[in-house]
Amino acid sequence: xSYSKYTEPKVSIVVPVYDAEKYICRCVDSILNQxxxxxxxxxxxxxxxxNSLEILKGYALKDIRLKVLSQKNSGPSSARNxxxxxxxxxxxxxxxxxxxxxxxxxAVLYNEIKKGFDLVFMGYRDISKYGVVNLNDFYIxxxxxxxxxxxxxxxxxxxxxxxSKIFRRDIILKNEILLxxxxxxxxxxxxxxxxxxxxxxxxxxxxxxxxxxxxxxNSLSSKLSIKYYPSLVRYIDELEKILEKYSLDKALNQSILxxxxxxxxxxxxxxxxxxxxxSSKEKLESIRFLSKDKKLETLERVESDLVKKLxxxxxxxxxxxxxxxxxxxxxxxxxxFKVLRRGNEGIFRYLFSxxxxx
Numbered sequence: 164x165s166y167s168k169y170t171e172p173k174v175s176i177v178v179p180v181y182d183a184e185k186y187i188c189r190c191v192d193s194i195l196n197q198x199x200x201x202x203x204x205x206x207x208x209x210x211x212x213x214n215s216l217e218i219l220k221g222y223a224l225k226d227i228r229l230k231v232l233s234q235k236n237s238g239p240s241s242a243r244n245x246x247x248x249x250x251x252x253x254x255x256x257x258x259x260x261x262x263x264x265x266x267x268x269x270a271v272l273y274n275e276i277k278k279g280f281d282l283v284f285m286g287y288r289d290i291s292k293y294g295v296v297n298l299n300d301f302y303i304x305x306x307x308x309x310x311x312x313x314x315x316x317x318x319x320x321x322x323x324x325x326x327s328k329i330f331r332r333d334i335i336l337k338n339e340i341l342l343x344x345x346x347x348x349x350x351x352x353x354x355x356x357x358x359x360x361x362x363x364x365x366x367x368x369x370x371x372x373x374x375x376x377x378x379x380x381n382s383l384s385s386k387l388s389i390k391y392y393p394s395l396v397r398y399i400d401e402l403e404k405i406l407e408k409y410s411l412d413k414a415l416n417q418s419i420l421x422x423x424x425x426x427x428x429x430x431x432x433x434x435x436x437x438x439x440x441x442s443s444k445e446k447l448e449s450i451r452f453l454s455k456d457k458k459l460e461t462l463e464r465v466e467s468d469l470v471k472k473l474x475x476x477x478x479x480x481x482x483x484x485x486x487x488x489x490x491x492x493x494x495x496x497x498x499x500f501k502v503l504r505r506g507n508e509g510i511f512r513y514l515f516s517x518x519x520x521x
Contacts, residue, residue, distance in 0.1 A: 172228070174201040174273055175252030175332065178260055179242035180219065181209040186261040186379075187218045193263035195226060199317060203248040204229045210236030219272045240342035240350050243325070247335060255332045257325035261379045266510035270328040281334060281362035282313075288369035289328045290378060301367035308365040314411060317359060319417055322351025327373040333363060347394040351521035353401055360409040364394060376416055377485070386465075388450045389435055395427050417463065424458060436485040449483055454478065 176194060178189065194204055204501050206229060216233055223229040232245055243257065254276055258264065268285070273285045276283045280424035286299030299306065316322045340357050342350050355514070359365075402423065406416040435441060435449045453459075454476045469488075472481040 172201055172252040173277075174199070174202040174254045174256060174269060174329070175250035176202055176204045176256055176258060176269075177243055177250065178204060178206050178258050179209055179238050179239045179246070180206055180215050180260045181239070182211045182213045182215060183260040184211075184213045184218055186376075187215060187222075188262050189263050190258065191222050191229075192221075193266075194258070195267045196266050197264065199273055201328070202228060202269060203250070203252060205249050206231050207242040207246050208233040209239065209242040209343075210234060216405075227511065237389070238344060238347065240344045240346070243254065244341045247332075247341065250332060253332060255330045255335065256328065258373075259326055259376075261376045261482070262276075263374045263376075265372040265374070271370065272432060275366055276329050276331070280364045280366045281331055282359060282365050283382075284365070284367040285327045285373060287321075287373040287375045288371050289449075290374060290376050292378060293333070296441045297371045299367070299369065299371065301365075302369045304369070305368070308364070308367050310359065310444065311411065311415065312477050313359050314356065314415070317352060317356050318423060321375070323349065323355050323489070325351045325418065326375070328355070331356060331362075337381065346401060348391050348397050349395075349398050349411060351397070353405060353413030356402075357405050357409075360405070360411060389452070390430065392431070392453075399424065399427070410452060414493070421462055421464065424462055425465065425470050428453060428459075428470045428473055429467050432473070432481075432485055433488065433492075436489045443482075446485075447478065450481055451478055451484075456476050 178190070178194075182400060183190075191206075193203070194202075206219045206223075208219060208231065210233075217232070219229075219231045225232045230249065231325055233240065234245060238317060247255065254273065256269070272285060284299075284301040286297060286302060289296045289298050292353065299321065301313065302315050303312070306312070335358065336360050338357075340354060340361075342354050346353065391449040399420070403420065405418065410416070423481065431453065435446055440448075450473065454473050459470075459474050462470070464476060465474060469481065469484065
């Protein structure tokens with residue numbers, strides 16, 4: 164059924180798509196079922212090899228608010244940039260194709276940002292094999308949301324993702340804020356950070372209208388490995404440039420860089436050691452490679468024991484520690500899965516607090 168009362172959209176929704184035929188209907192239907200109707204949807208097919216493009220075209224024939232663009236496979240950053248530049252709405256929001264929305268998601272965000280805010284945040288539901296959890300990276304009861312708090316929280320949880328937020332398109336265009344196509348991890352975090360450092364008025368809502376699907380194991384974040392190291396180096400370089408350009412607070416800037424570097428090193432090492440296809444020799448070579456990274460020397464007040472050992476080049480101690488940690492995680496994941504399936508969260512909390520190795 165076509166939407167005959169289409170007017171110039173107030174909100175543009177950008178949705179990149181790649182080989183997502185099994186998720187498209189749920190995502191697009193949740194958008195079309197919104198209680199707020201004055202929007203456009205820009206769906207960018209990034210060279211899908213399945214039936215994604217045909218499904219999108221079918222939806223576009225039924226509702227003129229849907230615009231389908233296609234390109235050769237160039238990555239999600241390129242696809243999102245294409246959507247940003249094609250958007251006509253006063254406000255802009257992003258959705259990942261494997262996620263979906265509650266029916267009042269747009270209405271709630273639009274009704275708040277039109278009051279004069281530059282950036283509005285909403286909570287989300289984290290959907291994983293362990294169940295559904297309501298989370299919110301920005302809402303703090305009775306505390307005014309100032310820029311410093313926003314910037315800090317962009318680096319917590321999934322605060323740096325594009326979804327569960329609504330932006331002003333004029334700020335994006337005026338300041339030429341686009342995603343960096345050369346960065347393949349955390350590129351959305353850089354976009355949100357740059358926007359937040361320019362923006363002035365923020366609001367975080369104490370509600371959860373976005374459904375974040377972590378059941379999709381084919382997502383890029385689930386494939387983090389040493390091969391992404393060059394992209395992560397580019398990410399850190401770009402992060403330093405953005406923080407230096409807007410210089411919110413030198414101490415805060417250094418703290419952000421420290422924590423992000425620690426997080427990247429820790430995540431990379433744990434991901435490498437959880438890879439069953441990676442031999443023990445390859446794992447050792449990977450951490451030797453990381454231990455030579457010049458950026459390690461810039462770290463101050465290292466909190467992570469793993470990163471301390473990496474910085475000290477205690478390769479074999481680090482190797483043993485990582486193996487023990489991965490085994491501990493496997494045991495805890497097994498317990499978590501079994502106990503939560505039986506509904507006994509009290510036992511789960513007790514068991515999950517146990518440290519199997521020191």
